[in-house]
Amino acid sequence: MNALVRNLRVVxxxxxxxxxxxxxxxxxxxxxxLANICMPIISLLIWRTxxxxxxxxxxxxxxxxxxxxLLGVVTMATSSWMAGFLAQDIRLxxxxxxxxxxxxxxxxxxxxxxxxKFLKLFALVPxxxxxxxxxxxxxxxxxxxxxxxxxxxxxxxxxxxxxxxDILIASLAFWxxxxxxxxxxxxxxxxxxxxxxxxxxxxxxxxxxxxxxxPFRYTVSFPVEIVAGQLTGPELLAxxxxxxxxxxxxxxxxxxxxxxxxxAYSAVGA
Amino acid sequence: MTxxxxxxxxxxxxxxxxxxxxxxQRAGLGGALKSLVKRKYxxxxxxxxxxxxxxxxxxxxxxxxxxxxxxxxxxxxxxxxYTTSGDLQVLDHTPxxxxxxxxxxxxxxxxxxxxxxxxxxxxxxxxxxxxMYGLSTAEFDRxxxxxxxxxxxxxxxxxQVRKTSLGERxxxxxxxxxxxxxxxxxxxxxxxxxxxxxxxxxxxxxxDVNKLRGTTILITSHDMDDIEALCSRVMIIDHGRLQFxxxxxxxxxxxxxxxxxxxxxxxxVEADQLNGLDGVSAVEVSxxxxxxxxxxxxxxxxxEQLTRLGPLVDLDVADADIEDIMRDLFLRRSTLGxxx
Amino acid sequence: MSTLDxxxxxxxxRHLRLWRRFFAQAVVRETHFRAHFxxxxxxxxxxxxxxxxxxxxxxxxxxxxxxxxxxxxxxxxGVFQIVTGLMATFVAPNLNRMTTYLTEGELDGVLLRPVSSxxxxxxxxxxxxxxxxxxxxxxxLVIGLVQADLSPGAxxxxxxxxxxxxxxxxxxxxxxAMSFLAFWxxxxxxxxxxxxxxxxxxxxxxxFFPVAVRTFLTFAFPVAFATTFPVRALAxxxxxxxxxxxxxxxxxxxxxxxxLWRRGLLTYSSASS
Numbered sequence: 001m002n003a004l005v006r007n008l009r010v011v012x013x014x015x016x017x018x019x020x021x022x023x024x025x026x027x028x029x030x031x032x033x034l035a036n037i038c039m040p041i042i043s044l045l046i047w048r049t050x051x052x053x054x055x056x057x058x059x060x061x062x063x064x065x066x067x068x069x070l071l072g073v074v075t076m077a078t079s080s081w082m083a084g085f086l087a088q089d090i091r092l093x094x095x096x097x098x099x100x101x102x103x104x105x106x107x108x109x110x111x112x113x114x115x116x117k118f119l120k121l122f123a124l125v126p127x128x129x130x131x132x133x134x135x136x137x138x139x140x141x142x143x144x145x146x147x148x149x150x151x152x153x154x155x156x157x158x159x160x161x162x163x164x165x166d167i168l169i170a171s172l173a174f175w176x177x178x179x180x181x182x183x184x185x186x187x188x189x190x191x192x193x194x195x196x197x198x199x200x201x202x203x204x205x206x207x208x209x210x211x212x213x214x215p216f217r218y219t220v221s222f223p224v225e226i227v228a229g230q231l232t233g234p235e236l237l238a239x240x241x242x243x244x245x246x247x248x249x250x251x252x253x254x255x256x257x258x259x260x261x262x263x264a265y266s267a268v269g270a
Numbered sequence: 271m272t273x274x275x276x277x278x279x280x281x282x283x284x285x286x287x288x289x290x291x292x293x294x295q296r297a298g299l300g301g302a303l304k305s306l307v308k309r310k311y312x313x314x315x316x317x318x319x320x321x322x323x324x325x326x327x328x329x330x331x332x333x334x335x336x337x338x339x340x341x342x343x344x345x346x347x348x349x350x351x352y353t354t355s356g357d358l359q360v361l362d363h364t365p366x367x368x369x370x371x372x373x374x375x376x377x378x379x380x381x382x383x384x385x386x387x388x389x390x391x392x393x394x395x396x397x398x399x400x401x402m403y404g405l406s407t408a409e410f411d412r413x414x415x416x417x418x419x420x421x422x423x424x425x426x427x428x429x430q431v432r433k434t435s436l437g438e439r440x441x442x443x444x445x446x447x448x449x450x451x452x453x454x455x456x457x458x459x460x461x462x463x464x465x466x467x468x469x470x471x472x473x474x475x476x477x478d479v480n481k482l483r484g485t486t487i488l489i490t491s492h493d494m495d496d497i498e499a500l501c502s503r504v505m506i507i508d509h510g511r512l513q514f515x516x517x518x519x520x521x522x523x524x525x526x527x528x529x530x531x532x533x534x535x536x537x538x539v540e541a542d543q544l545n546g547l548d549g550v551s552a553v554e555v556s557x558x559x560x561x562x563x564x565x566x567x568x569x570x571x572x573x574e575q576l577t578r579l580g581p582l583v584d585l586d587v588a589d590a591d592i593e594d595i596m597r598d599l600f601l602r603r604s605t606l607g608x609x610x
Numbered sequence: 611m612s613t614l615d616x617x618x619x620x621x622x623x624r625h626l627r628l629w630r631r632f633f634a635q636a637v638v639r640e641t642h643f644r645a646h647f648x649x650x651x652x653x654x655x656x657x658x659x660x661x662x663x664x665x666x667x668x669x670x671x672x673x674x675x676x677x678x679x680x681x682x683x684x685x686x687x688g689v690f691q692i693v694t695g696l697m698a699t700f701v702a703p704n705l706n707r708m709t710t711y712l713t714e715g716e717l718d719g720v721l722l723r724p725v726s727s728x729x730x731x732x733x734x735x736x737x738x739x740x741x742x743x744x745x746x747x748x749x750x751l752v753i754g755l756v757q758a759d760l761s762p763g764a765x766x767x768x769x770x771x772x773x774x775x776x777x778x779x780x781x782x783x784x785x786x787a788m789s790f791l792a793f794w795x796x797x798x799x800x801x802x803x804x805x806x807x808x809x810x811x812x813x814x815x816x817x818f819f820p821v822a823v824r825t826f827l828t829f830a831f832p833v834a835f836a837t838t839f840p841v842r843a844l845a846x847x848x849x850x851x852x853x854x855x856x857x858x859x860x861x862x863x864x865x866x867x868x869x870l871w872r873r874g875l876l877t878y879s880s881a882s883s
Contacts, residue, residue: 031800038807042814043664049818055672181649188656198664202671350718352879366879370614370621370724378722385719387635389642394635401628402725404614430642 010107011114018115026119033123037072041131043197044068059201059229066140066228067199073128074223075196076120078158080166082109083183087173095265113163140228147226150236154223157243161250162219168254174261195221201229215250218243279323280454280486281347285356288317288342316342318510319356326453329480329487331501331518333596339510340490341458347488348378348456361453374403377452379443381459386431392442393427396449403450410449417445420478421471437468444472448479455479457489461496473499494596506596522595528563533576534584535560541579547572558583614724625729636736650739658691658746661813676817683815685754686841690812691747693777693836695740697809701782703735706802708789717878728871732786755844762844769843769853776856777836781809783863784831790867793874812837832859 022029047064051057057064086109089095095105132139142148169186173179191197193216200221203211211217222239225231231239291313317339324330334340345351346358349365349372358365363372379385386395400410418424421441426434434442440460447455457476461469477500479485491497497504497518504521506514514521528551535558544560545553549568554561560579564572569587576582615621640647665687669680678686711717711731720727755762762770785805792798812833816824828834835856842848 027795028800031804035800035804035807038804039810042811045820045823046664046668046814046818049820050668050672050675053672053675055668055675057671178645181652184649184653185656188653188660192660192663197660198667202667204667204670345718348722350721350879368721373722373724374614376722380718383715383719389639390635394638398628398631398635401624401631402723404624404724 007107011111014108014111015115015118018111019118022115022119026123029119030123033076033120033127036076036124037127037131039196040068040071044135047202057202059199061138062140063201063228064199065135065138067224069128069131069135069139070224070227071196071220073121073124074155074158075194075220076124077117077155078162078219078223079117080113080159080163081116082112083166083170083186084180086167086170087179087183090170090173090261090265091177109163109167142227150240151223151226154226154240154243157240157247158219158223160247161215161243164247164250164254165215165219168250168257171254171258171261174264190216190219193217194219195224201225213242215246218246280326280361281322281324281488282359283323283347283356284321284358286317286320286343286346286353286358287315287355288339288346288351289313289315289354315510317346317507320507320510320512322505322512322515324486324488326486327480327484328503329476329489329501331497331504332488332490332507333497333504334507334513338508340507343507344378344456344458344488344490348376349373374450375452376454376456377447377450378456379447379458379460381440381457381462384431384439384443386439386442386446388432389430391428392423392431392434392446395431395442395446396427399446399449405450409451413449413451414445417448421445421475437464437471440464440468440472441475444475448485451483452485454486454488457487457491459491460489461491461493469493469495476500522589528565529569530588531562531564531569531572531576532584532586533560533579533582534558535579536581536583539579544572544575547575625725628725629733632734633736633738636738640738647739647742650737651742654695654740654743655746658687658743658750661691662687662750665813676815678815678817679758681754681757681759682841682845683754685751685758685760685844686815686837687813688747688749688751688754689774689840690837691750692744693747693774693781693812694809695743695747696778697781697785698740698743699737700733701785702802703737704732705785705789706799707735708792709799712792712878721875721879727875728868732782758845760845762846766843766846769848769850770840772853773835773840773843773856776853776860777832777834777840779860780832780835780856780863783860783867786867787870790870790874793877809833815841829859832863835859 044065047057047068048061051061051064059067165186169179169182172182176182193211193214195217200211200217218239222243225239226236291311320339320343332340332343342351346353347360347365349360349368352366361372361375363369365372386392387398396410396414399405400407405413414427418427421444423438423441423445426438426442431439431442444460455476460476461472464472473496476487476489480487480500487500489496489500502517504514504516504518505512506521514524516524538557539555539560541553541555541560544550544562549565550562550572552561552563560576562572573585573587576585615624662684665680665683668675669683673679675683708731711720717727717731720730723730785802788801788805789798791801808831811819811823811827811831816827816834816838819827824834839848839852839856843853
């Protein structure tokens with residue numbers, strides 16, 4: 001059997017098993033998601049107040065509202081949280097039990113990520129629906145299915161990008177004793193540069209060139225912009241190109257670092 | 271030590287009863303929702319009309335199989351659980367009021383659960399107890415010095431608890447429990463997981479504490495050696511009922527345990543005919559050795575029969591293990607209970 | 611037989627001494643984990659900087675919002691940092707382990723001690739390193755006040771301190787109430803997460819929110835008492851009336867939480883096996 005097909009089947013099975021296992025904690029997931037939408041709503045209210053009292057923002061109320069309502073879903077859909085766990089497994093030598101299985105190590109990570117996202121979405125989507133309904137009068141809803149399709153593709157690419165960055169950081173545990181500070185640093189940097197805290201469109205003029213082209217924009221902000229903003233056709237294409245490019249580049253680097261790490265790991269026999 | 275009957279008892283329980291009420295959790299999301307609307311309640315009788323009293327300075331063993339109600343009883347005595355019905359007075363207090371004046375006169379040590387703080391030296395935990403129990407510095411220093419000497423742990427007091435061995439930790443645990451000088455010490459499986467040497471240390475320490483301070487001790491244990499070494503009196507709880515309450519010797523007599531006999535002859539013998547005898551069972555013959563169990567009152571007769579089989583080289587008669595006695599007792603009770 | 615505490619005051623004194631011991635022990639612990647201290651300090655500083663970013667951006671587009679200048683909002687971020695720092699030092703390490711206390715049976719060990727179990731569960735653990743965030747918060751507050759050209763008098767400072775105190779008590783009460791749900795629910799681990807995310811609303815002045823939300827942030831989730839009101843007191847536009855309301859609310863909240871705790875214990879002591 002083709003290795004890829006086999007690995008995909010493994011992913012499917014493991015995802016299903018993970019979902020079954022995790023659904024025991026569905027109450028906890030709901031509370032978690034409730035916490036997740038607090039921040040976007042607080043930001044939304046603040047920026048709407050600023051607009052209402054005459055602040056001259058480069059974007060309008062519809063953009064701000066759509067942006068923050070969708071922010072929660074996109075942040076969650078593209079998130080990855082395994083760096084800490086994976087780094088711990090590497091450090092404690094637990095990787096060995098995974099390495100002897102006839103499926104790619106990646107399969108397990110992907111399955112875990114997919115299953116948790118599935119359950120989180122289940123809890124999150126109704127909440128976003130309610131918020132959407134409350135602000136329905138000032139939401140930007142793109143006409144036609146084209147933009148939505150691009151939105152979905154962009155989320156998928158964003159998720160892959162975050163996932164590879166996550167593994168890249170975790171694989172540094174092959175050489176470093178403690179990557180938790182690094183993990184924390186990534187979370188903090190990403191929250192600003194991905195547009196989770198403030199829409200990148202509100203960043204000052206002097207930072208534009210950097211902000212618009214750095215990789216973190218393509219993890220959260222860009223997918224949201226597809227629906228919320230007025231990206232022109234060429235801007236859209238260029239953006240997707242950048243996103244794809246970053247995924248390929250990071251995947252290549254991660255692969256390189258990971259296999260070097262595995263070699264070092266096997267050599268030591270930890 | 272025998273109970274001092276002219277003094278009022280430190281623990282007096284009359285018809286002590288505890289029932290648990292719990293609702294059945296249905297499986298699945300649908301089940302969970304249904305349970306929200308309509309709950310099916312069930313009750314379970316954990317302790318059933320138990321009556322006893324314990325005098326000051328007694329060391330009493332609380333025995334019984336798992337789930338018999340020992341821990342529930344201990345928790346009611348220490349005030350962690352409310353009683354469902356019946357009277358319970360410990361040191362003239364109702365334990366479940368958990369009055370501070372009551373709590374500072376008792377202590378509970380659980381073998382499986384540490385009450386020391388992991389990341390700091392034991393001394394820090396002791397100092398915390400000093401403030402918690404409002405001990406004066408003089409009192410505290412005296413108790414720490416006395417206990418540390420008895421337990422031989424002076425060198426461990428300033429070591430992080432996580433770096434001590436299991437046996438050392440249990441000693442420190444006992445020290446922390448006793449530093450405020452409780453009048454009653456409740457022990458739940460204090461020697462679980464310890465090696466033979468550490469177990470012996472803990473036992474002799476507890477005996478010392480009882481003798482020196484007159485501390486009343488109530489102990490549950492699976493290790494019969496603990497009970498034999500420490501307790502003059504045992505209470506047996508099974509299915510929530512108090513099945514036996516008395517001296518350890520009485521228990522042995524009541525249970526009527528059989529004698530274990532082993533006879534060794536100069537040459538192999540035929541002993542099958544012994545099987546038919548009244549009061550004899552479990553005859554086992556291997557070469558020149560015969561093993562059997564005999565009823566207590568028939569023991570003399572059995573010896574006589576054995577000497578007739580041939581020239582004896584060795585004769586060994588022993589009482590059954592207390593552990594076997596217990597097993598016997600529970601077994602007999604449950605077969606009686608199950609009978610229609 | 612003499613009693614443990616001769617009077618009610620002796621009892622409070624004993625608890626105070628005990629708390630002092632908690633603190634001393636926490637300091638001893640911290641000296642064993644120097645890396646933890648450093649990480650907490652660094653993360654705290656980065657988060658403080660990050661927290662100011664939206665404010666700075668916001669005031670890049672407008673000089674003043676609903677009567678608040680940039681400098682005043684920075685002072686408010688400072689107060690927010692102080693309050694969250696204090697919560698992270700004294701309250702969070704305890705309430706975050708409420709589920710463990712209840713499910714692992716650790717509560718039993720506490721109930722056997724002659725101390726108030728609620729006091730113990732709410733204040734036993736102290737994360738000393740988080741005090742660095744209080745220090746940085748004070749620095750930001752001073753910078754904000756200087757920039758805003760405010761020099762509060764003694765009375766205003768007293769008002770602000772009392773308000774921060776009531777804010778802390780109110781927030782602790784809300785968080786405790788949320789955590790004490792553990793007596794009836796299976797797991798309340800994510801509840802601290804919800805609490806901290808709601809806290810974020812305290813980074814902004816109350817008037818930045820719609821009226822309905824303002825009411826929520828004053829009475830239901832009273833973060834306004836911890837951040838907005840103290841800064842307004844320092845600016846000198848708050849009467850003693852608000853301080854009185856705050857103290858009153860704090861007392862009511864404490865009584866309610868005490869009641870909830872008692873109810874919970876009752877469930878626990880009759881149901882645990």
